[in-house]
Amino acid sequence: RHTIFDWSRKARTGIPEAVFAESKSDAQLRDIIQAHQERKVPLLVTRLSGDQIEALSDLPLNVDPLARTATLLKSAPPPQAPQIMVVTAGTSDLAVAREAANSAEFMGLRVRIIADVGVAGLWRLEKHLPDLARARLIVAVAGMEGALFPVVAGLVAAPVIAVPTSVGYGVAKDGSVALGSALGTCAPGVVCVNIDNGFGAAAAAAKILLAP
Amino acid sequence: RHTIFDWSRKARTGIPEAVFAESKSDAQLRDIIQAHQERKVPLLVTRLSGDQIEALSDLPLNVDPLARTATLLKSAPPPQAPQIMVVTAGTSDLAVAREAANSAEFMGLRVRIIADVGVAGLWRLEKHLPDLARARLIVAVAGMEGALFPVVAGLVAAPVIAVPTSVGYGVAKDGSVALGSALGTCAPGVVCVNIDNGFGAAAAAAKILLAP
Amino acid sequence: RHTIFDWSRKARTGIPEAVFAESKSDAQLRDIIQAHQERKVPLLVTRLSGDQIEALSDLPLNVDPLARTATLLKSAPPPQAPQIMVVTAGTSDLAVAREAANSAEFMGLRVRIIADVGVAGLWRLEKHLPDLARARLIVAVAGMEGALFPVVAGLVAAPVIAVPTSVGYGVAKDGSVALGSALGTCAPGVVCVNIDNGFGAAAAAAKILLAP
Amino acid sequence: RHTIFDWSRKARTGIPEAVFAESKSDAQLRDIIQAHQERKVPLLVTRLSGDQIEALSDLPLNVDPLARTATLLKSAPPPQAPQIMVVTAGTSDLAVAREAANSAEFMGLRVRIIADVGVAGLWRLEKHLPDLARARLIVAVAGMEGALFPVVAGLVAAPVIAVPTSVGYGVAKDGSVALGSALGTCAPGVVCVNIDNGFGAAAAAAKILLAP
Amino acid sequence: RHTIFDWSRKARTGIPEAVFAESKSDAQLRDIIQAHQERKVPLLVTRLSGDQIEALSDLPLNVDPLARTATLLKSAPPPQAPQIMVVTAGTSDLAVAREAANSAEFMGLRVRIIADVGVAGLWRLEKHLPDLARARLIVAVAGMEGALFPVVAGLVAAPVIAVPTSVGYGVAKDGSVALGSALGTCAPGVVCVNIDNGFGAAAAAAKILLAP
Amino acid sequence: RHTIFDWSRKARTGIPEAVFAESKSDAQLRDIIQAHQERKVPLLVTRLSGDQIEALSDLPLNVDPLARTATLLKSAPPPQAPQIMVVTAGTSDLAVAREAANSAEFMGLRVRIIADVGVAGLWRLEKHLPDLARARLIVAVAGMEGALFPVVAGLVAAPVIAVPTSVGYGVAKDGSVALGSALGTCAPGVVCVNIDNGFGAAAAAAKILLAP
Amino acid sequence: RHTIFDWSRKARTGIPEAVFAESKSDAQLRDIIQAHQERKVPLLVTRLSGDQIEALSDLPLNVDPLARTATLLKSAPPPQAPQIMVVTAGTSDLAVAREAANSAEFMGLRVRIIADVGVAGLWRLEKHLPDLARARLIVAVAGMEGALFPVVAGLVAAPVIAVPTSVGYGVAKDGSVALGSALGTCAPGVVCVNIDNGFGAAAAAAKILLAP
Amino acid sequence: RHTIFDWSRKARTGIPEAVFAESKSDAQLRDIIQAHQERKVPLLVTRLSGDQIEALSDLPLNVDPLARTATLLKSAPPPQAPQIMVVTAGTSDLAVAREAANSAEFMGLRVRIIADVGVAGLWRLEKHLPDLARARLIVAVAGMEGALFPVVAGLVAAPVIAVPTSVGYGVAKDGSVALGSALGTCAPGVVCVNIDNGFGAAAAAAKILLAP
Numbered sequence A, B, C, D, E, F, G, H: 001r002h003t004i005f006d007w008s009r010k011a012r013t014g015i016p017e018a019v020f021a022e023s024k025s026d027a028q029l030r031d032i033i034q035a036h037q038e039r040k041v042p043l044l045v046t047r048l049s050g051d052q053i054e055a056l057s058d059l060p061l062n063v064d065p066l067a068r069t070a071t072l073l074k075s076a077p078p079p080q081a082p083q084i085m086v087v088t089a090g091t092s093d094l095a096v097a098r099e100a101a102n103s104a105e106f107m108g109l110r111v112r113i114i115a116d117v118g119v120a121g122l123w124r125l126e127k128h129l130p131d132l133a134r135a136r137l138i139v140a141v142a143g144m145e146g147a148l149f150p151v152v153a154g155l156v157a158a159p160v161i162a163v164p165t166s167v168g169y170g171v172a173k174d175g176s177v178a179l180g181s182a183l184g185t186c187a188p189g190v191v192c193v194n195i196d197n198g199f200g201a202a203a204a205a206a207k208i209l210l211a212p
């Protein structure tokens, strides 16, 4: 057998097992999804390719092609669920922001996205400061030089989970400068996940805000 | 003037300004400390060298030489303050763990340290699982290969802030493998700060647990 | 001539020459395979592309497309041959695990594979501990942060050959974090081969267990 | 002979030859300084160590130990000379800022330094915006994550020469993250020199502002 | 909404907002271009792929496929506008040189390109020295080992903006050696932008030469 | 408490816990050694500095300053114990070879060292081929370009554990080229441990040769 | 104009200009080739893609698709020309070896290739030692761990020009380990060119052996 | 025994064994030198530290402290020996240039050094062009951005052996940019040795010019 289901993960850690599609065959994905269908257990799949989305199109999945996610049996977060803010530096960071948002909603959080407020035009961020100042948790998504992370953390009291993205070129290609910015900043209170890991930011947010 | 005090930082972000001693002269540090003494504002200094500690020994500072921290006018956290757990993989990670603990206490959290529970002898960690399962937030401190981060995150529901340390040699020198382990893990819910950044982990914990 | 056959390699080193297909033309591979057919010498080919597999489909090869291996004139390992255990952290590491398994069988070892027992759900590994405790040699296959290597080595007495895989993204892309984990661990008794080198792990296992 | 003086450099390129002290012997430095004394040609020496400063203390040099620079026969910039602004992110970046300032004054520019206006407390920078908006050229000096570079360039019309500094630790050690921030930013109009190269920023500023 | 237009950028910083096409969908690009058409605001788009150029071919854009740029409503620079020189080391650096030239013209500068004057045949550069000696600003574009940057800066008085290109292979692949050459040179007065960032060099030139 | 003793490690994994001295205080080391003295449990300490050796000189330790190891209560390996061969490329690799040898003897193996047989003078290795051909396991220790690893593995049937050393300079500084050689070789049957990790090679050898 | 021909290069440096095809358009290549045809000047083109070879197939070029080279008006080296030996570690290094061979013949040297004599089977190299001992210059071509370079240089008196190739995977991907081996070796007398740069090795050989 | 003397190396390869002092103890060096004294075999020692030079000061060695070399029983090169030119970019590269010169003289070549002719003042190099044009072989020594290598190779017919030095800071620290320049250049006929490896350049020159 290729997969051992960790059915107890949600009970143990608060976060249900999710499937990382990137290096799985269509048949393996189908097996996993059907096992969840049979048990009626909701499922989140991340990092689906266009080909995989097509190959699985007969299954009752809720697919977001930009975010490359799919969900099975997802229910809407309850209205009293805590809300997180997802802010992006540029238009190009929206795909990762949506992976974070979809994952967070799957885990029971409400989400609000504010896109394209990077520091090249700082007034765009300042316009949203009252909202950000009230946020309980901010997921900041940025590629290139990632200056958004320290700027946001220096302005508001909410914890900031930085998601560096692979948007950029030259020295900033593949997200390494944005990652360095998130880790190397002197603005206190920024924590960080892997490059493009919107799912991981959502899981941390859920652990933080949904603890019993 | 060499320094502009950010007196409003605590009001704005919840975290008071702290002083990074590493590249400051003795005179600059003395100026900064005395300005806080005069205003009666508590102060945290991090990453002090042995020489700096000696040069400032006439000042009324509370110094921890292993952690390389000093505090001025620090008050004990109130008994009802939230408590965090700081776990370390090895004896050698204690210095960074203490920077995290001292910083967290300065910011108003209570702290419990559990040292030397790395995965080479997994039973040591398992012995503490009931405690960890009750924790509201875990700061995990590890160098070398950093396997402690995913193992803890896979076992408990609390959010895990990983602090990679520069303990190690060869490929693991300077903490880069431990950092990669914290970021690259598939165990959801791990967030990460810079190598040896115990202070940053404490600041994030305070933002998470002390929000109004 | 493009190739000099090292017919004496097995006599000299215990390991027959194997062919690394990755940068060879179809004509070169065909030449090499036919030379072995004529001499009736068994042959292992590794890292075949889909195109190469198709181009050679008229030859009497035993092909495993997932593992990207092919064998010629392979005989089954004798029932009294030593057995190795191949464990993988995730479903995605199966391809490399199968390269290791096919190579080991070609060299005369028996193999048992246990898949998807990574540390995000540690109970899956613990369930197999009795088996692992009896193993004479364990090949551990893991990508991402590679925490499986120290965890296994800390639990059992068998030598552990770590095979980091290129499964992962962001900082863990191309297997460098998993490699660092295998090398930088403080859990004693882990040795390591190149990223994705299942063949190399099998060769070392054969040298260790089949010495006269 | 160890050195060939490039006496025509100022005529040719606008910038007089300066001496990089870092890998020169005391005797070599003395030779070079005395040759300039004899010809009555002004001279700038950069990156002097404490030992070198002491060994040359009998010579009529104007030394700045923090900046590690010395000048010979320097005249004050004329009052109508163009002025540049040098801004630093933190107190720790002052040494490099002073290398830039001393070099720029040696080349005939007037200089104003504004220290410690990093983005962790953005109001400090905003307080100086009217001055910055009038500047003809800004040299921005920052270590750690270097977020100051895009923030300044997004706010004002003056060209920004970024000088990343080696202030920082962990991933930000040796200035590589700050350098990446200067190069990888999407805020247009930032140009960059080598890490800690205050001299180079001054030379570029002189070429830009003092062209005939 | 995916994009917040920074209509005030030109007023604030002297440089109009430009669109980085690389990670935008066709629909997003179309939205942005049409918003500018409606407002009659000129627009520059950079790093367009061949597919994007085709998808937008019905729009009234002025496209340069080699440079991968497009402009909307661009007017010619006035005849009295300052002129910059763009020099390239090889034929292969022309694409990036044209991105710089098109961007500079869009921002109001006149441009002259001199191609293929790399140091392997130094006489080609020396032939153009009289022109270069009169230039107010030189944009030097080079890949491989980037020796053109220090050689030009050592010969003339104009400031040199270095644009390393990703032309090269082996150690010089992706432009890192050329970038190192631009930053690490001892020829004073070289400043640098990101690898392949012709747009950034143009923006800096405009800030330098078009200041009121 | 700073340390949790893993007294069951030998029973569990075959390898007794060893102490990594590099980042421990004198007091911590003394505590650990005395705890073992009291229980009469043999102990191995690795990577001791000269200062640590001096600070502990009153304790009944068996110290090897070149190897930077110390043992407590070590008994000689029994005469029928399996023997390993440790070969070094150069004189400079002897320190690491001795760490491997001392660790292996502590774990119950007999050891023979052959020094300075690197490939620059291949006849030196060939002279010892008959001995190597009879070896059950070879630990090969080499810095610089590490060509010894594939050459030995291509000549003999014994498994080869490669220990790259940090001997070298320029590109070979800190052992990364030797490590790459051990991992990247096509000579099958080489496995590898961390740079300078003689202890790890010995532990693996013991797991391989002393299994019940 | 896109190209300035360096017609004097051969007179000046002994090596005629060659064309690096990798980043040139078909039209540019055609222009360059036709300019040489008109002047009746022989020409070497390197690193042609399959598409470029096809696009230029109507021109009277002598094409080697494996080596990716083409020549125009090439004459055979005279019988008394010095001969070089090109040795390769594996079958997969033949493409680069042929680039070296074709370039050397174009420059007037005679060439003999010996393929697949890597150190995994050292006897294959030793069989050719008498020939190698008589060689005036050896071009050694190897990927993976590049152990061939020091082994050859330790055995014979001829100078060795190492050409690392990008053959390999994992840590040896893209040739960096082979390059490190060539540079970091302690076997004296090895010099090195860029990864895959057969052309450069040939040019150096021609400069060495054809000097007047 | 710690060392196996390779007495036949000169007969076999043309280059006598030399001793790399960097990681040897005083006693080991003394042993080696005395063995050569007894046999009356000339000896070259490289990379001696100041402490080692002092510890061996009673031995009849010819020491050059700047070059960090010592020779035993060295005879002057015969007057008809071929001469090489050693050129350096800066004053700071003299130490490495002298290691190359001393090694070359020890091996039987005559040497002329021309120092401080880097490209920041190109006329200094052009002044020596007639000499360089007559040279049979040029060793070029440069740190920082290493632009000297392609410039020299583009001007003269002699083969150029590039020796990158570790002179530089920031991105150019430790010589990696200079090394990249030597390898990545498009000026044909440059070959390269390791960073700071003056000895290796001399050995290659001797193999090239002293072949029988």
Ligand SMILES: Nc1ncnc2c1ncn2[C@@H]1O[C@H](COP(=O)(O)O)[C@@H](O)[C@H]1O
Residues within 6 Å of the ligand: C017, C018, C019, C020, C021, C046, C047, C197, C199, C200, F185, F186, F187, F188, G090, G091, G092, G120
């Ligand atoms: N997957 C593999 N990884 C590493 N080495 C291999 C692999 N497959 C074969 N080899 C080895 O690579 C050597 C060189 O391959 P070849 O280019 O076929 O001569 C063979 O002799 C094998 O020992």
Ligand SMILES: Nc1ncnc2c1ncn2[C@@H]1O[C@H](COP(=O)(O)O)[C@@H](O)[C@H]1O
Residues within 6 Å of the ligand: A090, A091, A092, A120, D185, D186, D187, D188, E017, E018, E019, E020, E021, E046, E047, E197, E199, E200
């Ligand atoms: N080729 C380019 N390189 C770097 N930055 C660019 C380039 N083209 C546009 N930009 C900048 O990138 C910013 C972010 O782009 P956007 O994602 O379109 O908001 C724009 O505001 C421009 O200032």
Ligand SMILES: Nc1ncnc2c1ncn2[C@@H]1O[C@H](COP(=O)(O)O)[C@@H](O)[C@H]1O
Residues within 6 Å of the ligand: B090, B091, B092, B120, C185, C186, C187, C188, F017, F018, F019, F020, F021, F046, F047, F197, F199, F200
């Ligand atoms: N030289 C060494 N290299 C790698 N690991 C070591 C070395 N010496 C001891 N160890 C291991 O490192 C682990 C952690 O060390 P400690 O910090 O003493 O708890 C020990 O349990 C040993 O297994």
Ligand SMILES: Nc1ncnc2c1ncn2[C@@H]1O[C@H](COP(=O)(O)O)[C@@H](O)[C@H]1O
Residues within 6 Å of the ligand: E090, E091, E092, E120, G017, G018, G019, G020, G021, G046, G047, G197, G199, G200, H185, H186, H187, H188
């Ligand atoms: N394969 C190659 N590798 C490195 N340099 C080359 C190669 N082929 C040609 N060259 C050199 O690259 C220079 C620049 O190429 P081009 O862009 O054609 O002007 C030519 O003058 C050649 O000296």
Ligand SMILES: [Mg+2]
Residues within 6 Å of the ligand: A089, A090, A091, A116, E003, E004
């Ligand atoms: Mg935008």
Ligand SMILES: [Mg+2]
Residues within 6 Å of the ligand: B089, B090, B091, B116, F003, F004
């Ligand atoms: Mg421990």
Ligand SMILES: [Mg+2]
Residues within 6 Å of the ligand: A003, A004, C089, C090, C091, C116
């Ligand atoms: Mg799984």
Ligand SMILES: [Mg+2]
Residues within 6 Å of the ligand: B003, B004, D089, D090, D091, D116
């Ligand atoms: Mg400050």
Ligand SMILES: [Mg+2]
Residues within 6 Å of the ligand: E089, E090, E091, E116, G003, G004
């Ligand atoms: Mg050209």
Ligand SMILES: [Mg+2]
Residues within 6 Å of the ligand: F089, F090, F091, F116, H003, H004
């Ligand atoms: Mg030796």
Ligand SMILES: [Mg+2]
Residues within 6 Å of the ligand: C003, C004, G089, G090, G091, G116
């Ligand atoms: Mg082969």
Ligand SMILES: [Mg+2]
Residues within 6 Å of the ligand: D003, D004, H089, H090, H091, H116
């Ligand atoms: Mg000089």
